[in-house]
Amino acid sequence: MIKAKGYAVPTAKAPLAPFSFERRELRDNDVHIEIHYCGVCHSDVHQARDEWGRGIFPMVPGHEIVGEVKAIGSKVKKFKVGDLAGVGCMVDSCLDCRSCKEGLEQYCEGSGFVGTYNSKEKDGTPTYGGYSSSIVVREEFALSIPKNLSLAATAPLLCAGITTYSPLRHWKVGKGQKVGVVGLGGLGHMGVKLANAMGAHVVVFTTSPSKVEDAKRLGAHEVIISKDMEQMKAHSNSFDFILDTVSAPHDYNLYLSLLHRDGNMVLVGLPDKPPELYAGSLIMGRRKLGGSLIGGIQETQEMLDFCGKHNIVSDIEMIPMKYINEAYERMIKSDVKYRFVIDMKSLA
Ligand code: NAP
Ligand code: ZN
Numbered sequence: 001m002i003k004a005k006g007y008a009v010p011t012a013k014a015p016l017a018p019f020s021f022e023r024r025e026l027r028d029n030d031v032h033i034e035i036h037y038c039g040v041c042h043s044d045v046h047q048a049r050d051e052w053g054r055g056i057f058p059m060v061p062g063h064e065i066v067g068e069v070k071a072i073g074s075k076v077k078k079f080k081v082g083d084l085a086g087v088g089c090m091v092d093s094c095l096d097c098r099s100c101k102e103g104l105e106q107y108c109e110g111s112g113f114v115g116t117y118n119s120k121e122k123d124g125t126p127t128y129g130g131y132s133s134s135i136v137v138r139e140e141f142a143l144s145i146p147k148n149l150s151l152a153a154t155a156p157l158l159c160a161g162i163t164t165y166s167p168l169r170h171w172k173v174g175k176g177q178k179v180g181v182v183g184l185g186g187l188g189h190m191g192v193k194l195a196n197a198m199g200a201h202v203v204v205f206t207t208s209p210s211k212v213e214d215a216k217r218l219g220a221h222e223v224i225i226s227k228d229m230e231q232m233k234a235h236s237n238s239f240d241f242i243l244d245t246v247s248a249p250h251d252y253n254l255y256l257s258l259l260h261r262d263g264n265m266v267l268v269g270l271p272d273k274p275p276e277l278y279a280g281s282l283i284m285g286r287r288k289l290g291g292s293l294i295g296g297i298q299e300t301q302e303m304l305d306f307c308g309k310h311n312i313v314s315d316i317e318m319i320p321m322k323y324i325n326e327a328y329e330r331m332i333k334s335d336v337k338y339r340f341v342i343d344m345k346s347l348a
Contacts, residue, residue, distance in 0.1 A: 001025060002032065005347060006132025007321055008058040012050035015325045019058060021128060023136040028075040031142045033085050038130035039064025039156040039314070040340040041186060042247045043270070045328050047118050051272040056118050062130025063089040063116040064158040066151055067344075076139045084145040086304070088158035089294045091116050091127060091137050103298040131321065133347055143301055146308025153313035156186060156339040157304060159294065160314060164191035164243065165303040166295030167266045168198060173241055175199035180242035182226070182255060184211045184218075185331075187245035187268060189315060189338035192218045194303075195243075197310045203235070205255070208334055218315070218338075232258070237285065239263055249273045256281035256289065267291045314339045320346035 001022035008019035026032055044061035046052055065087040069079045079085055093100050094110025105113055114121055117129030129135075145154055164187055173179050179200040181191040188204070195202045196219030204215040205226040215223045224231045232254065239259050244252070246269040253276075256265055265287065282289060295303065307313065315338045319327055327340045 004133050006060045008060045009048040010058050026073045028073040029138050030073045030136050031079050031139050032071040032136050033067045034070045034134050035067040035344050037066050037152045037155040038062040038342045041159050060128035064155045065130035066155045078139050086143040086145050086158050091141050103296040106293045149313050152341050153316050155341050156314035160186040160190045162295035162300045162303050163268050167292035173200050177240040180239050182244040183246040186339040191243050193312050245269045253278050253281040259287045261285045264288045316341045
């Protein structure tokens with residue numbers, strides 16, 4: 001076994017604390033990655049605090065992983081020792097069902113996908129995530145990282161990047177469209193950069209007046225303070241697409257009324273409480289409400305290559321591992337500009 005150290009949540013809602021554990025010996029198709037940086041996603045907070053239920057503890061969160069390949073199994077083709085590599089939200093799936101064959105492993109209906117943490121490998125071993133010194137993963141689930149991008153600022157692409165890229169692509173967002181991004185956090189700020197690069201007219205909805213100037217710098221053409229009903233009303237019936245990244249319960253009906261006829265609103269934010277939805281919000285204007293889960297491996301690589309080409313990375317605040325509990329508190333207060341990234345050198 002390979003010794004690893006990291007930070008874990010010992011029991012639901014407890015603060016994170018140092019944790020030693022082991023990674024499996026390499027199988028033929030495994031890659032051993034020394035983790036240099038790991039992004040902090042709001043999903044880490046939801047799961048560490050067991051807000052979605054069924055949490056597996058101790059839990060080592062982290063699914064925005066980048067680092068360097070330290071060793072490879074005998075049959076590995078995609079990587080060699082010394083390459084940069086990344087791991088996102090999944091480490092395995094059946095690779096055989098209809099969704100997996102279509103490159104949509106996140107919707108695996110065979111065995112279900114194995115999450116990078118808070119999940120179980122096919123043999124029942126709990127998975128531990130990226131708040132740690134290294135990870136062993138089958139090569140199909142490791143990503144190649146563009147060399148021209150800052151490595152630390154690339155980490156958040158592995159979740160925040162793909163989770164916003166995938167719906168923007170699926171709903172064919174592009175030139176001539178008015179696109180809203182609700183919530184300017186980790187996912188939201190990536191959504192703004194990506195929708196802008198795809199050529200859309202981007203409008204940010206934020207509850208934080210202090211983020212208005214940033215939103216414009218990140219690529220928004222307009223910014224709406226979502227608590228100001230006059231500003232909201234002025235945009236009624238005008239959006240082609242709205243991407244909702246908000247982590248806490250809020251009113252979806254309000255945003256649905258801003259869609260133009262046949263417009264789509266897609267949820268990626270996953271609050272812990274069910275929403276109140278009025279049928280009329282959809283019926284009037286034949287509007288559609290959908291959802292989207294991360295993205296498949298092939299599309300994640302496509303997104304990384306797109307970001308490499310367009311020079312897109314996350315705006316980050318680098319933190320040492322021991323700051324993580326404070327980082328969670330700040331994240332809950334929407335006080336992140338715009339993604340915390342843990343520097344794993346601080347574990348040593
Ligand atoms: P984050 O960085 O904390 O950003 C969330 C943003 O939502 C905040 O910055 C804030 O933006 C806004 N917000 C927070 N509380 C709010 C409230 N009460 N009312 C209105 N707006 C509020 O979180 P994240 O990492 O981007 O994750 C966002 C959500 O996506 C989480 O629920 C996470 O679990 C989920 N997620 C889903 C997927 C998926 O595959 N679908 C993948 C990753 C994450 P403003 O300050 O601009 O208002
Ligand atoms: Zn995430």
